Amino acid sequence: MTIHPLFPNVTDRETHEFFEAAAEGRLVFRACNACDHALHPPTAHCPYCGAWDTAWRDAEGTGKLHAWTTVTHQIHPAFPAPYTLVVVELDDAPEVRLIGHMDGAPPLVADMPMEVWFQALPNGPTLPQWRPAA
Template identity: 50%
Template sequence: MSDSTIRIRTGLPPVTEDPDTRGFFEAAAQGRLVIAACELCQRIIHLPSSFCAECGRHSVSWRDVAPRGTLHSWTVVEHQVHPDFPVPYTCVLVELDELPGVRLLGHLDGRPELRIGMPMVVEFVEVGGVTIPDWVPAQG
C-alpha cells in the first residue's frame, strides 16, 4: 500500500459474491488495485467478465495496476438518495494512468476543488466490512 491509505466510511458495500468481480474486492482487501485481463490474448476486460469477447475464451485473471489516475470527469450530488451518504458529495470518474480508456468511479465528500486532468490516487476504504478502492486528489 505504498501509494494509498485506508479510511473508514459507512454505507452498504457492493456485492462481493459475484464471480466476475470477487477478485477485484479480494485484491482491494490486500491494498491492491487490479483490472481483469484475458490470460491468452491480454485484452483488458472492463467491466469485468469471466469471458473474453476478443478471443472467446474463459481465461480471465486479475492484473495489478498502479493506483494512480487522472480525473476525467465529476459531478456533485445535491439530492440525498441514501441516508449513509449525506449531500453534497462528489462522484469522480478517474482514468487509470497505466491503462488509458479504463475508468473507475470514486466518491469525495462535499464540493472539493477539482479540475479535469488533475492527478488522483487510490485510497482503500472499508464499507460495511468490504474494502473498496476510492479516489482522492494526489498530494503535491
C-alpha cells in the first residue's frame, strides 16, 4: 500500500508567496504598510485600517511556544503517533501564530523559545517547522 502524504495548497492566491519563501529557506508574514499591523491569516486587505497596501515581510524565524498538543492515536498513515502539533507566536509579529509538527512527545513548556527550520517534503512543498531554540 502506498501512503500519500497530505500537502497544503501552495498555489492559493493569498498564501502562495508564503510557500515560495519557505522553499527559499525564508519565513515571511504579511503586514499592512499603512498601519504596520501583521495580518494572519494573510490577506491583501487590512481589516484594521482598511488599506489595500500590504506586503510580505521577512521574519527572524524565532518565536515562543504558545500552545501544543501531543497526538497519541494515529489517525492517518502518513503521521505515525505519537507526534506533537505546536503553535508558535512570532517574536517580530506576536499576532502571527504558526503551526508546526514535531515527531514524538518532546518535553515542552509554555513560552519556550522556538526557532524555525524548513522541511522539504518528498515530491512536495517545503514547510516551515519549529523546534526548541538552541
